Amino acid sequence: MRSAETLLRVEGITKRFPQALANDGISFALRRGEILCLLGENGAGKSTLAEILCGACRPDAGTIHLDGTPRVFASPKDAIAVGIGMVHQHFALVPTLSAAENVAIGTRSSKTLLDIGPITRRLEELCAQYEIELDLHARISQLSVGEQQWVEILKALHGGIRLLLLDEPTAALTPQEVSKLFANLGKMRDSGLAIICITHKLDEVMDISDRVMVLRSGKVVGLVETAATSREELARLMVGRDVVLRIENRRPPPGAKLLDVTGISVLNDEGRRAVRGVSFAIRRGEILGVAGVSGNGQKELFDAMVGARPAVEGEIRLDGEDLTNRSPAYFAERGMGGIPDDRIHQGLVMDFRVDENLILGRHRHRPFAERSLLRWKMIAGFAHGLIRDYEIVPPSGASVARVLSGGNLQKVVVARELSQTPKCLIVSQPTRGLDVAATEYVHRRLLQERDRGAAILLMSEDLGEIVNLATRIAVLFRGEIVGEMAAQGASIEEIGLLMAGVRR
């Protein structure tokens, strides 16, 4: 049953950070039994607004009315108490406990002894009501990412919420898990729950939402019925100009074989085999896309391919030269570049200035160093050029990396790696967390590199990205390549099944 009754009314929410106005007079109303997608580029203020609604952050001005009553939240506890729950992108679950136990430790109880029975029964009811398939007694560490997300959602539902906030809920899911999630969210909506879903994926917005609110620079630039809009219109609203959603990809014929990987196995931090006997070859001017849900060996494969983690078996050859188990410096010297998925921890030194970050790895080489003394004038000139070419904001090499937005941080990494004109580029999740404009930019750059003749290994959880850019697609599941196909004409359905481990 759907009712048009207003549940949430937000008026004039404003939040200023020292660097920017994150939310600028945001007003909207949300009905019961409605899914509202919150769409916007990075830094548009989506997350800030969600944080304010769930009590994690206080607005400088503005009011929140729930059921007509004004509410001020000092902490997420206050928001939960009145029925607002949020599922964050990063889960807060204890891996050694079961789903039911995780819900239990989140509930406040005056009793010393924990009675898990009633909680389990209530969760079973909820699972039945929304047709959620989940083993409540399995330990979190045994659950897939998609199932862990359900535990988070159950945690919120168990608190008896009326409004559910979801931050990028599909970021780590396979296509099949996404459609299951959407089906379940639809049921929750039909039972009267209001849902706000943060995303920047346009397809998802069109699939799931009743209305879309588009934010740009902290302001509401559009609040439309989903049925009455289009992906193109939403993209235009979001970016403020026309955007090429599907980049044109001519896929020139590749050249000679450049990178040859045969049967490599790589251990993870626990000493288990995360990559098992993987073989592939990439030619000049070719992009090999590696699809797969993260945690299936991508991290270890990336590390091995840039020399940061030894291969216990197999060989990595570049242009015939054996690079296996050489140092990261040696890999880089031979022309291997790497764009890691975790730019903040693996790619950048956040307390370094932008110019210092742009020479990381080349700080011992001419022209940046002469007889081991750094030449700051050369470095500044070099940084200035890259900042201009890549339109990095703020446009100063002297600013500390920490103040840059995610998209600009990624531009620093991409600029640094591409400025070395690598023969071969290992790329992992190059657009994770990036907005539409920055994504378009990174994609263009990668295609340019390919056209220049670079061999590119592109690992991504974003299937659209892989299908769009790659020449060939391989699917990684539990450390093995379980399928390989040409990108043109590849079936998303088939790749999705391979990603989930279903073999033909």
Add this chain to the structure above:
Amino acid sequence: MKPWSVERRQEVGPLPQILAILLALCGAFAVSAALIAVAGASVSRAAAAAWLGAFGDARAIAETLLQATPILFTGLGVTLAFRARLFNIGAEGQLIAGAMGAVWVCMLVGGGVPPAVLIPLVLLAALVCGGLWGAIPGVLKARYDANEIIVTVMLNFVIFFLLAYLLSGPWRDPASFYNQTPRLPAAARFPELIAETRLHWGFVLALIAAFLVHVFLWRTALGYELRAVGINALAARYKGIRVARVTIVTMAASGAISGLAGAAEVPGLHQRLVLDVSAGFGFTGIIVAMLGRLHPLGVIPAAILFGASVTGTSAMQVAVGVPVAINQAIQAIILIFLLVSDALVRYRIRRIGARG
């Protein structure tokens, strides 16, 4: 509902940081003044005596700078290590190692060589011994991931008892009742910087060391690597920096600089090695490095301030009878205020529901 909350500040410029340090010092002085008042002395007379004792005339200033010399060295050593996020708590032991090396060279060479030969040898020996003593935790960290805090603290005890053994046996002056070495050759003594005072060229050496550490950190490729490892060792490793090598080199360099403090103290000044050669200079060095915000040039005024705290409080004892132990209390109070001010610079307290 809680009326207050704590939020992290986005970015902090250098000016608020300097202001915060000055405010912290004011607060620390205020509390110290209260302590003096509780001890029953006139605060104004105590303050006047402290000022005169620390900066009253050329002789007082010379003594203050003399006191600042060893903690300037140890402060620089600590700064270097902390910049690489290596928590070297062993400056105390590295100072003793440096002093032992310097004394050993003096005993080997004897009194028959001119200062122009002996003093460079003494400095070299202190550098090498301090450096080796610092390199041990560096190697253990790089090879076996041994926690450098624990190793350096334990090595402090090791070298202290090694010193106690040497002073009670092999190196003991047979002519003396005390556990101490014989008087070292006069040629090893550092030339005085200001006539008729104890201040020697070791202070100038420390200033040069501060300048060199500054140049090293911000002008050399290795210094760049050291800072990169200190901020994000993972990214540094991915980009080809050999973290293990940087760790060992940094710890050795940190120990070597602290070792120079030993050379400046023993052949340079006291001429005899005694058990309490270091009055906690290694630990004071940590506070001085923090006060200087891990900036080599910031360590200079910090060390001078702490030198003044020593000379000032001893003058205070003479003038108004406050015990010199107040010196340690003042230093501890300064550290506490510094830590608090640092937290307040990074975070702010906000009233909930307040208008924007």
